[in-house]
Amino acid sequence: MFGFIASFKCVFNKKVKYLTLATLAASLVVFPVYAQSRLTRLVFIYPPLNLSLGIDSLELFANEGVVNNELAFYMNLAGVNEEQKEAFRQALLKKADLDPVEVSRFFNTPMGEELLTRVGKLFSIQGGRNGKYAMRGAMVQAAFDEKEGLTLLNFLRHLAVNMQFNLLEVFEAASLLERLGEGTNAIVAEMKTLSSQQAQLETVPDFSTLGDIRQPGGYGVAPSRQIRLFDESRQREFNLLLVQPQRWREGKTPVVILSHGLASRPEDFEQRAKQLASYGFVVALPQHPGSDFNQLQAMLQGFSREVFKVNEFIDRPLDVSYVIDELERRNSREFGGRLDLNNVGVMGHSFGGYNALAVAGASLNFATLEATCNQDIWGPNLSLLLQCRALELPRKDYNFRDERVTSALVINPVTSAVFGAEGLSSVTIPVMLGAGSSDPATPAAIEQLKAFVWINTDDKYFVLVEGQAHVNFSQLDGQMQAVLDSLPELKLPKQQILDTYGNALLVAFSQVHTAKNEQYRPFLSASYGNYISRQPNPMYLVRSEAEVPLSELFNSRRTSRLPAIYPRNFIPNND
Structure with missing residues (x-):
């Protein structure tokens, strides 16, 4: 051959x-x-x-x-x-x-x-x-x-x-695989250029004189607690991990809901929640039964034939709204009425990113799903194995928008087929999108960078980390670690570096857009992204102004700068 x-x-x-x-x-x-x-x-x-x-x-x-x-x-x-x-x-x-x-x-x-x-x-x-x-x-x-x-x-x-x-x-x-690689390289280069250009136009303080938001804040962290919830309307029972500060900030306490990814669990994000709690936030981490770690184990042990249940496309965003409802019920008796539940931030990873965007206003787009999923060759996008199962849902308009959610931070979210341009254009609240250049599950060039262009808000940010590859490799089980060890050419990212990025940006974004604290606005800048960026996994942060050049890059099929990186018949435009 x-x-x-x-x-x-x-x-x-x-x-x-x-x-x-x-x-x-x-x-x-x-x-x-x-x-x-x-x-x-x-x-x-x-x-x-x-x-x-x-x-x-x-x-x-x-x-x-x-x-x-x-x-x-x-x-x-x-x-x-x-x-x-x-x-x-x-x-x-x-x-x-x-x-x-x-x-x-x-x-x-x-x-x-x-x-x-x-x-x-x-x-x-x-x-x-x-x-x-x-x-x-x-x-x-x-x-x-x-x-x-x-x-x-x-x-x-x-x-x-x-x-x-x-x-x-x-x-x-x-060919699709190679073009995706070339396209990703072009986007990394463009993000590096754009972040440098934006930084040159910014007037920012000397970050070395400010507090280091990569480190824990001054509010302390109380012991985490588990709450068992039951949504009677859906007959759905699930755990809620609650992380809160040791002492309360003055005035209202901001709330962030953190949604885990497919085959994951709330505890996997507990350290990130503690970082936010140390800055005076209450963080709620719901379990999503039917698409969590327990569901994966049930499949592997022979008790289920599904990695996840297709109704999770509906139940996950409803879980978020139910958690807000539950916190409203408990606010007076458990939190002294301190919680601000009219300005809730939502963070999500992977399938949890879908979840956060859904409650932020993104709508399911069956036309895009049909056009994408019915192609003979999907291209190098493993997330379509998840997204295309949404075609099994009853065909109707789904509206998961929760007006109490006023900002969304999403890392490696799935977006391209399940929402598409039309579905994401309904998102008008502040959004930060995070992606990795080495993500095989939700490739940045297909799943996140285009979403940055499609989302219809003037207050949005895009963060790209070179070498980030979707999962936290420090949390893998022994069998998966053995598989990775069998791949000598695989270069894993430095998780400690990724954690510092996550700690800083979650705090900055949540302070500005959930707690409404403008003092943290300088940390949401290309300059700050460059300041904390470290080798071998540099980070590039750009703001809304990058939408036009990134849109031009994605639509530059007439040039050799960026080859077509979408499967045939799925090169969306912005008309």
Whole structure:
């Protein structure tokens, strides 16, 4: 297959060929079917050509490092060097330490099956039928193999039918991946330029003489407490983690609600809540049953067939409104009437970011969902596995806007398909959007930067952190950590640096837009972003004025500055 890719160098440059070698072409094998004496084959279709490669060649290469004549033909055509040969060999033999039962259960969920369906459009049963069931069976069988485990080579051995790579689609997917990378690099460069330009126009104090809002404030933090809530109208019971200051500030006490992401839990954000509480805020962190850590565990343990329940698109924003209602009921007897519940801030991460934008006024957009989710190739955007399930909801207008919510801070939110331009244009309150340049789940170039342009408010901010990759890697379980450890080329961000950014910006944004304290406005500046930015994960902060140049960057399809980074038929405009 290496030679086949080389034959089409007019379409793909050398970088793409190597990416394909390292990811997709590592699967170029033929494998034995144990119930039969013959060898099945894996075919590579690029009409009108039809090629294949034998597993015996790959097994000889993987086990002994010997390149026979058949494999040498492809490698010579592709110009594969010794370093690339060794990387390919290691890719064939690298074991993924995953629980085979959990692998089976995940790929039997709607989300797991949709992932396989998408891959199955590229890697199908010979003749063109989607290969998802063959892949699922082979993956599970390989994972159960006590001797070798789940390796790429062992996975391919367990495929029970002839399979084919549909190279037109494979090349298109690879092209989208490369264009996303190029687009992200262009946006990082633009954000760096814009933050520098905005900083030059700002009149700001000497930040070294001001208090360091990356550190805890002076109000102290009381012991956190759990409250069990029951919304009778929905028959929904869930926990609320409440974090409050040790002593009260003068006047009204501002309130922030913090919504966790998919398969997460309130406790994962408790330290961030304590930082805010130390500045005099009450922070409420609701559990979202049906899309939290417990739901994930129920799936992995065989008690559920869903990673999350589709009704969470409705229940999550309603949870936020119910928490505000509950705090209003408790305000007098538990908080002495101190809580300001007419100016509530909402923070959300990932699916929680969807949640915060929904109560801020963003509306579900089924037309955009249909246009995006029905495409043959989605491109490199894993969040569509979540967003596209919203198509299972009853088709009607959903209005989750809660007028008591007056600001929203969202980190790595999902936005592009579930809201789109029309849905996000209804958001008119202050918003801060946070994104990472290395986020595979909600790519910044697709999910957040365009949302910054679409959101219809003059008081908005965009924060981009180089190397941020969606999750807090310090909170991963042992099995996921083992998977990351098996990827030696993966460079993880410095979580301590990310935490300082999060502490500072959450305090600054909440003080200005929830507590209405203008003294903290200087911290919401490009200058302050540059001041606290640290290598190897620099941060760039821009304000509303960046909307025009970022919009031009996104719509510059006529130039080479930023390639099209959206799937075909989904390059939105601002008309």
